[in-house]
Amino acid sequence: MLGKLARKVFGTPNDRKVKATRPTVAKINALEPDFEKLDDAGLIAKTAELKERHEKGESLDDLLPEAFANCREAAKRALGLRAFDVQLMGGIFLHQGNISEMKTGEGKTLVATFPAYLNALTGRGVHIVTVNDYLARRDSEWMGKVYAALGMTCGVVYPRQPDDEKQAAYASDITYATNNELGFDYLRDNMKSELNQIYQRDHYFAIVDEVDSILIDEARTPLIISGPSQDRSELYVSVDKLIPELDDTHYEIDEKTRNVTFTDEGNEYLEQQLRARDLLPEGQTLYDPESTTVVHHVNQGLRAHKLFQRDKDYIVRDGEVILIDEFTGRMMPGRRLSDGLHQAIEAKEGCNIQPENVTLASVTFQNYFRLYDKLSGMTGTATTEAEEFGQIYGLGVVEVPTNKPIARIDEDDQVFRTGREKFTAIVEEIRKAHEKGQPVLVGTTSIEKSEMLSTLLTEAKLPHNVLNARQHEKEAQIVADAGKLGAVTIATNMAGRGTDIKLGGNLDFQIMEAIAAAPDRDPEEIRAEIEAQHADDEKAVIDAGGLYVLATERHESRRIDNQLRGRSGRQGDPGRSSFFLSLEDDLMRIFGSDRLDNVLGKLGMKEGEAIVHPWVNKSLERAQAKVEGRNFDIRKQLLKFDDVMNDQRKVIFAQRREIMEAEDLSEIVTDMRHEVVDELVDTYAPPKAYADQWEVQGLYAACLEKLGIDVPVIGWAEEDGVDQEVIRERLAEASDKMMAEKAEAFGPETMRQIEKQILLQTIDSKWREHLLTLEHLRSVVGFRGYAQRDPLNEYKSEAFQLFENMLESLRETVTQQLSQVRPMTEDEQRKMMEQLMAQQAEMQRAAQSAEPTGPADPDGGQSGAGAPAEPLIAGFDETDPSTWGDPGRNDPCPCGSGLKFKHCHGRLV
Incomplete structure (x- = not known):
């Protein structure tokens, strides 16, 4: 009560943030007449002036009113769109490094141009991040007209883009790209061997569209560039034949955590069956270290069969298993589940089994986007995840007011006892809306359910469109038609579709269709006809109540429900939303619907009746909040582990960059060589040991192997007054002399090139091995908890030790390889270069061909594998x-x- 009273008097924190922007918006509006007087060249000249003023010390905040006024005028001329005050507010919050929560239809695409233009004045480049390639291309072409009118360059990055085109896109003032392509290009850049091959010049400012989808939903999944490893397809097929023979007593499924494990009875049965199939040697148990590979395959086979459903998690097309993005319902060709899980699904479906991959480089979206000096985002639904945005990314969430008040009516959920009753009621509800001409958008959570509902509507003779991963290609057209009079559209997960549903249908689409259908007629005449018809249709749809969003299930995230609901009621349009649920729905079933079922049974609910009450809504939202909280904890824990690797990744990538930028690496390799000398002396002639206790034979052999020098160490040890320091100095001097002779024989320039290539290739090779070791450590460190030791602390300390070992091994390998280099004949030289370059070329090919497009298994990774x-x-x-x-x-x-x-x-x- 007191809180409500205080909010009425002082306003909410959000209200105060919005109020603080009003004086700035007023300044921008006051400048509008001045900018209207400028000609087109004047707008470009203004950009040059603002850049110059910034270089001379004026801050971006000082330039903001003029920059926004200039950008607004350019958009007005280039697109015929004049930004509303609330859009300017959204742009101000983005510039400040916040998330602007703006409802569907409020024009977020245009909003991004204001902070992008302002921050591009620095000359450092701005990245605008979208959820798919279609939106990246569409937005760059559409908004590129605005930037061109301002004298700014705009580029777009997409998969399999030619190198020169991609480098030009990243060199632009504003670059549009998907989160996947940005992350993979970052990894590719850190696998390159020369500076002129690098794509990304800076990580200065990023504006993330659909920020909740990218920074929350996809954050659990690492981006991985991988290369092929050994073929184990026979083992997958053998294990797959075994899984269907298991019964319910052999395993336990935990739907809340999406996990499945074998019971003790299951383990015993497995041992018998694996031995019978010669997959487990006699006398060896599943608990022996030698059984790790078989156990891993069996576990992945079980997951493939019990946790992954065809037409929900993936579809099979042309003999290939293609994953489906659980948040957007889109197909993700080129994306594969990691750790052998994708191969297990291929075996289950009888598809051709692709070889497993080994990790060449990886990064999470969380750590990639934290590279930026400034980060901001836009979405229609961020408030429910405000805590996570604040804790992980340091981003505040600001609700920007709508341009017109929301007129949508959000009805209480209707809960039925069975799924059959629910779908019967849904079909009847759709019939009523269709008969009065009200367009209906029906939201489902899987392809299977959307196709089942489609069958019911076909039986009821109700015309409709279906939008899911199978109709991916027709997406824009289906969404554009969804607001037509009497239209019925079934959509699987409407999050981030990027196309507005306009009442009466999308006018531009209708005009383009009509002109294409009648090429002989006058386009202007067709346009006038369509516009008149559209105005009548729009009025009829408004009279029928606007777009009706009818959801068939609640998602485990409130945001996804809110995104679906937000499709209706854009820009003050009338609309309606309702959720039809049953006690058999996944969320209801998992979160204790048994009690509610008993209560409803005692109340004597009749067949087809629904319970409707605000309490039911609140209870469901609490269940959803629990799931969201658990997912946040999972992401936080994953991030803590990835942060350990990220610190090491930054060191390695910075070291590579330093090596590529350096003209002369002789000092670095000399230091490495001297450190190897120190280690050899400390190992074979330890401090405080007498000369007769030294292992001089071992030191002599080690000098030959690791330093490539044949020196009389044995004779030195017998000299009077020779201690460790003398040995150290003589070895360093001998190795320096030998390398100086090599440099003279090769020529200084060639020697510098050899040093650079050997350094880069050794770093890449060692880093790959280190990543694999860390993966294995990560998979087993959780068991330390049983010994009352914190797995995270154990992981940190062991990962640090492994990193130290890797650096030590790096020094030795580089020194050893350089000591073995010698001038060769042409034939020998070519063969050696082939060996040196083979590894690098393989990594480059893997990096070039990686083509991922969306999130995959939360416990695995998403990767693009290299092809020969x-x-x-x-x-x-x-x-x-x-x-x-x-x-x-x-x-x-x-x-x-x-x-x-x-x-x-x-x-x-």
């Missing part, structure tokens, strides 16, 4: 230069790696 390159020349033979043709230094390498010839087979040692 096709040679550009028929009969190309790596070992025979005569088959290479005669490529120029800057032409593509004939091996098909995608690299320039001078960076691949034409590289000079």
Whole structure:
């Protein structure tokens, strides 16, 4: 009561933030007449003036009113859109590094242009992040007109883009891209060997559209660039035949945590069956270390069968298992579940089993987006996750008022006892709305349920459209038609579709269709006809009550429900939303609907009757909040573990960058060599040990192997007054002399190039091995909890020790490889370069061909696997230069790696 009274007197914190922007908005509005007087060249000249003023010390905050006024005028001329005051407010909050929560239809795409333009004045580049490639291309083309009118460049990044085009896109003032492509390009950049191949120049400012989908829903899943490993398809098939023979006593499913585990009885049965199939040797149990691989495959097989459903989690198309994004309902071609789970599903479905992959590089969205100096976001639904945005990303959430008051009526949920009763009621409700011409958008949670409902509507002779992963290609058209008079549209997960549902249908789409259907008629005449018809249709739809959103189930996240609801009532349109539920729905079933079922039974509810009460809504929202809280805890825990790897990743990537930028690495490799000398002396002639206790034979052998020098260590040890320091100095001097002779023989420039390549390739190789070790450590460290030790602390300390070991091993390998380099004949030189470059080229190909498009398994990863390159020349033979043709230094390498010839087979040692 007191809280309500205080809010009435002082306003909410959100109200105060909104109020604080009003003076700035008033300044922008006051400048409008001045900017209207400028000609087109004047707008571009204003951009140049603002850039110059910023360079001379004026802050972006000082320039904001003029920059926003200039941008508004450019949008008005280029697009015919004049931004509302609330859109300017949204832009101000984005510039401040907040999340602007703006309802559907409030024009978020235009809002992003204001802070993007203002921050691009710094010359550092702004990234606008979208959820799919279609939106990235559409928005860059659409808003690119505004930036062009302001004298700014705009680019778009998309999968499999030619290198020069991608580099130009990143060099633009404003770059549109998906979160996946940005993350993968970051990883690709840190696998490159030369600075001029790098795409991303800076991580200055990012505006994330559908920020909740990208930073929350997809944050659990790491981005992985991987390469193929050994083929184990036979083992997957053998294990898959075993899983259907299990019964309910052999395993337990926990739907709340989406996990499945074998019982003790199941383990015993498994051991018998695996031995019978020769998959487990006699005398070996599932608990032996040697059984790890088989146990892993059996566990993944069980998950594939019991947790992943066809047409809900994935579809099978042309013999390929294609994942479905649980949040948007879109297909994700090219995305694979990691850790052998995708192969287990392929075995289950009888598809061709692709080989498993090994990780070459990985990063989570959480850690990628925290690289930016400033981050902001837009969405229609962020308030429910405000705590997570604040804790993980330091982002505040501000609700921006709507341009017109919301006129949508949100009805209480209707809860039926069975799914059959619920769907019968839904069909009847759709019939009533359809008969009076009210368009209906029906929300479902899976392809299976949308197709089942479609069958019921077909039986009831109700015309309708279905939008799910199978109709992915027709998405824009189906959404555009969803507001037509009497339209019925079934949609699987409407989150982030990026197209507004306009009452009466989308006018632009209708005009384009009509002109295409009658190419002989005058386009202007057609336009006038369609506009007149559309005005009548729009009025009829408004009279019928606007768009009716009818949801068939509650999602475990309130945000997804709110996104569906928000499709209705855009820009003050009338509308209505209602949720039809049953006690058999997943959320109701998991969160204790038995009690409610008993109560309803005692109340004597009749067949087809529903319980409708605000208490039911509140109870469901509490259940959803519990699930959201649990998912937040999972993401927080995952982030704590990934932060450990992220600290190491930053060190390695910074080291690579430093090496690529350096002209002369001789100092670094000399330091490494001297450290190896120190380690050898400390190992074989330890401090405080007498000369007769030294292992001089071991030191002599180690010097030959690791330093490539043949020195009389044994004779030195017998000299009077020779201690460890003398040995250390003599070894350092001998190794320095040998490397100086090598440098002279090769020539300084060639030697610098050899040092750079060996350093980069050794770092990449060691980092890959380290990632694999950390993956294995992560998978078993949880068991330390049984010994009352904190798994996270154990992981931190062991990961640090492993990193130290990796750096030590790196020094040794680089020193050893450099000591073995010698001037060679042409034939020897070519063979050596092939060996040196093979690894790098394989990584480059894996990086180039990675093509992911959305989130995958929360416990696994999302990855794009490298495919072998096709040679550009028929009969190309790596070992025979005569088959290479005669490529120029800057032409593509004939091996098909995608690299320039001078960076691949034409590289000079």
